Amino acid sequence: MKIGEFAICTGLSKDTIRYYEKMNLLQPEIKNKHRYYNKKDIDIVEAILKLKQTGFSLQEIKMLFDWSGNIDQNKKLTKEEIQNLLEIKVIFQEKYEQMLQREHQLKQIKQVLLNIDNKIKHLLEKNKEENCWF
Amino acid sequence: MKIGEFAICTGLSKDTIRYYEKMNLLQPEIKNKHRYYNKKDIDIVEAILKLKQTGFSLQEIKMLFDWSGNIDQNKKLTKEEIQNLLEIKVIFQEKYEQMLQREHQLKQIKQVLLNIDNKIKHLLEKNKEENCWF
DNA sequence: TTAAAAGATGGAGCCGACTCCATGTCAACA
DNA sequence: TGTTGACATGGAGTCGGCTCCATCTTTTAA
Numbered sequence: 001m002k003i004g005e006f007a008i009c010t011g012l013s014k015d016t017i018r019y020y021e022k023m024n025l026l027q028p029e030i031k032n033k034h035r036y037y038n039k040k041d042i043d044i045v046e047a048i049l050k051l052k053q054t055g056f057s058l059q060e061i062k063m064l065f066d067w068s069g070n071i072d073q074n075k076k077l078t079k080e081e082i083q084n085l086l087e088i089k090v091i092f093q094e095k096y097e098q099m100l101q102r103e104h105q106l107k108q109i110k111q112v113l114l115n116i117d118n119k120i121k122h123l124l125e126k127n128k129e130e131n132c133w134f
Numbered sequence: 135m136k137i138g139e140f141a142i143c144t145g146l147s148k149d150t151i152r153y154y155e156k157m158n159l160l161q162p163e164i165k166n167k168h169r170y171y172n173k174k175d176i177d178i179v180e181a182i183l184k185l186k187q188t189g190f191s192l193q194e195i196k197m198l199f200d201w202s203g204n205i206d207q208n209k210k211l212t213k214e215e216i217q218n219l220l221e222i223k224v225i226f227q228e229k230y231e232q233m234l235q236r237e238h239q240l241k242q243i244k245q246v247l248l249n250i251d252n253k254i255k256h257l258l259e260k261n262k263e264e265n266c267w268f
Numbered sequence: 269t270t271a272a273a274a275g276a277t278g279g280a281g282c283c284g285a286c287t288c289c290a291t292g293t294c295a296a297c298a
Numbered sequence: 299t300g301t302t303g304a305c306a307t308g309g310a311g312t313c314g315g316c317t318c319c320a321t322c323t324t325t326t327a328a
Binding site for chain 1: 185189198202205211216222223233234236239243244246251254255258
């Protein structure tokens with residue numbers, strides 16, 4: 001699949017797709033200076049959109065992808081690598097806490113939206129009764 | 135409370151506070167060209183932050199505030215007002231759907247974060263065993 | 269009363285995430 | 299094989315949401 005079709009089937013613009021590539025979120029196969037995409041790339045884009053919607057920046061998404069991917073579980077780590085890992089662990093734990101918090105906020109916001117909806121319903125009904133010409 | 139204290143107690147910068155005012159999200163009392171804030175303004179800022187985190191733009195937040203506030207439930211509406219109201223109702227219903235969707239995504243993301251955390255834990259434990267100098 | 273701190277204002281600048289444009293290259297089909 | 303449509307590339311521009319700066323005015327405390 002070339003970029004045009006990929007754009008249509010992901011709903012992104014070609015420019016955005018190339019931008020995501022520049023941000024290292026997509027690595028399409030390149031033949032003769034043209035990009036070719038496959039199912040896996042569609043999955044990646046879907047994941048990006050989800051994460052974006054819940055407030056991750058493209059950089060954070062990149063980081064998440066890097067760590068979700070295949071990590072050599074058998075590699076011996078140097079002291080620095082262990083240090084890095086501890087820091088990264090903290091970052092992800094903070095992100096998790098954020099998600100919990102956001103879950104709670106979502107509930108509150110849903111309630112607010114419901115309240116508004118009710119208010120509007122009421123207003124409409126009142127006006128329906130009073131203006132009922134038929 | 136003047137802007138300096140308000141900035142400290144909301145965690146926003148003075149510039150941001152004035153920016154939110156320009157966006158009509160805050161309307162501090164103004165005496166002698168100086169802004170004065172109170173508890174209600176703090177509540178507003180907290181609401182803004184929550185909504186921002188779950189992906190509302192400042193404009194959307196403004197709209198939400200306008201509709202959460204005191205609406206005259208007894209006002210007779212013109213045809214146009216009713217028409218507007220119907221449109222607004224749809225917007226809020228769509229927002230509600232979005233929130234449901236986002237709730238679902240959040241669950242998935244939490245799982246991904248847990249997986250990464252486990253992966254890192256494993257890596258660290260493996261390396262602890264093998265590098266245990268003490 | 270006056271110096272220094274705090275606040276106000278207007279405009280420029282910045283950053284992330286695109287979007288647009290001009291120009292050049294490749295490919296697919298008649 | 300030529301031509302037309304799709305793709306590539308680099309750079310500039312846009313938009314939301316701030317942030318910084320210079321300059322000016324008000325407040326506050328010694």
